[in-house]
Amino acid sequence: SQTIHQWPATLVQPVGSPLSLECTVEGTSNPNLYWYRQAAGRGLQLLFYSVGIGQISSEVPQNLSASRPQDRQFILSSKKLLLSDSGFYLCAWSGGLNSNQPQHFGDGTRLSIL
């Protein structure tokens, strides 16, 4: 069966520090991968999605970037964190970019910027 791993679960970082969040998927090949951010008590904001290795689409301009160095690995990064980057970051995968495919989420990373 397919599983998705996301780490770390929680992270506290000072303003201006770099960020690297990692997500890996097991049990499937060529998944579509997504990064979302969820502010406290709010909805899901799609940040990036990827349909294949090295292919990244950005949904909103921001302080963050994403990379997909391997088929089942998706990384969210920042060179310098801002206070506004705080939130709950969720990685998800689906079986295809077709919007008919359900998305499966990781456990998320709670990021606090001090």
Added chain:
Amino acid sequence: GQQVMQIPQYQHVQEGEDFTTYCNSSTTLSNIQWYKQRPGGHPVFLIQLVKSGEVKKQKRLTFQFGEAKKNSSLHITATQTTDVGTYFCAGGVAQKLVFGQGTRLTINP
């Protein structure tokens, strides 16, 4: 950009009461999906509706997709404390899945 609107934002009920959340889009959706996020957890896929006028049930949960494929609803009959969480709809728009803002359900036991 394309939005999928979901109401209400919050709903508090007494245990045993019914609950309904609504999802609306200005354009036709290819499908509608529903997810549940428990407090402190991540969204979990519940169900997908594809056909116009489709109705699906999961125990006490009833999901409907409108005839025009622009709206949907989730109805929970006789809520239980285990139903607590945020319910998201997500509509298929131009090859993308667009999430609503969610309805947070709290229950007074």
